[in-house]
Amino acid sequence: MIPPDIRPILQLDNVSRDFGGVRAVDNVSLKFFPGEIVGLIGPNGAGKTTLVNLISGFLPVSSGDVLYDGKSIVRTSPHAIARSGVARTFQIVQPFAQMSVLENVMAGAIYAGDCGMREARQKAMDCLEFTKLAASAHMPASELALADRKRLELAKSLAMNPRILMLDEVNAGLNSSEIDEALRMIQSIAARGITIIVIEHLMRVVAALAQRAVVLHHGAVLSEGATQDVFRDPKVVEAYLGNRFAERFART
Ligand SMILES: Nc1ncnc2c1ncn2[C@@H]1O[C@H](COP(=O)(O)OP(=O)(O)O)[C@@H](O)[C@H]1O
Ligand SMILES: [Mg+2]
Numbered sequence: 291m292i293p294p295d296i297r298p299i300l301q302l303d304n305v306s307r308d309f310g311g312v313r314a315v316d317n318v319s320l321k322f323f324p325g326e327i328v329g330l331i332g333p334n335g336a337g338k339t340t341l342v343n344l345i346s347g348f349l350p351v352s353s354g355d356v357l358y359d360g361k362s363i364v365r366t367s368p369h370a371i372a373r374s375g376v377a378r379t380f381q382i383v384q385p386f387a388q389m390s391v392l393e394n395v396m397a398g399a400i401y402a403g404d405c406g407m408r409e410a411r412q413k414a415m416d417c418l419e420f421t422k423l424a425a426s427a428h429m430p431a432s433e434l435a436l437a438d439r440k441r442l443e444l445a446k447s448l449a450m451n452p453r454i455l456m457l458d459e460v461n462a463g464l465n466s467s468e469i470d471e472a473l474r475m476i477q478s479i480a481a482r483g484i485t486i487i488v489i490e491h492l493m494r495v496v497a498a499l500a501q502r503a504v505v506l507h508h509g510a511v512l513s514e515g516a517t518q519d520v521f522r523d524p525k526v527v528e529a530y531l532g533n534r535f536a537e538r539f540a541r542t
Contacts, residue, residue: 329500402450
């Protein structure tokens with residue numbers, strides 16, 4: 291599916307992370323390619339968020355290497371990693387509550403970019419237009435409802451001009467039409483050539499978005515490949531998804 295001569299934009303080589311006695315990420319090797327959407331799935335505690343933390347530099351790896359655009363970033367600060375084009379949203383959404391929606395997004399632009407206030411403001415407004423939050427630009431971020439706080443996370447990470455965007459459960463808690471809207475947004479972000487790693491519990495979202503899927507289980511890669519194949523993989527069905535799910539996808 292991926293032409294062999296395409297170079298990965300992100301590559302994990304035998305990455306592990308221990309917390310005391312718990313191996314949260316266990317010897318994970320993966321490649322991600324420019325402009326693709328990859329679904330990262332797995333039960334609670336599988337290590338998905340930890341993996342995002344390792345890639346974005348928020349946590350050091352215990353062993354292994356992370357290559358971004360061919361260069362190791364395991365000793366690079368989170369700030370420098372963000373500046374170089376690796377953005378992520380947070381599963382637990384924590385905007386700067388006292389600041390306006392616009393200021394929150396500007397903070398993203400300034401954190402990751404080399405831009406002054408005017409440029410940051412313009413970039414932030416563009417991102418708010420894109421995420422349909424422009425009308426709330428001057429509201430305190432604390433007043434946003436959940437769906438809008440999730441969009442704010444998206445706007446903030448887009449303002450960082452990413453080449454890779456990791457979305458950690460941005461659809462959790464949204465209703466069905468909010469999810470459809472988010473799906474369209476994510477697809478149009480990928481259409482700009484940004485690589486998207488989408489962590490998601492809802493299989494329909496992964497099926498709609500991701501050409502490839504990776505299943506983590508107890509920190510290790512249990513299965514990876516074309517999304518439909520991964521969903522049918524007996525190991526995945528047995529370990530995680532349950533038979534009802536497998537039957538549904540066997541028919542698709
Ligand atoms: N900061 C931390 N300190 C200790 N244990 C952690 C920490 N973060 C995650 N863990 C543990 O690592 C494992 C993977 O967690 P996590 O990456 O949050 O999983 P997921 O996002 O797939 O639900 C869990 O057992 C969790 O309790
Ligand atoms: Mg998580």
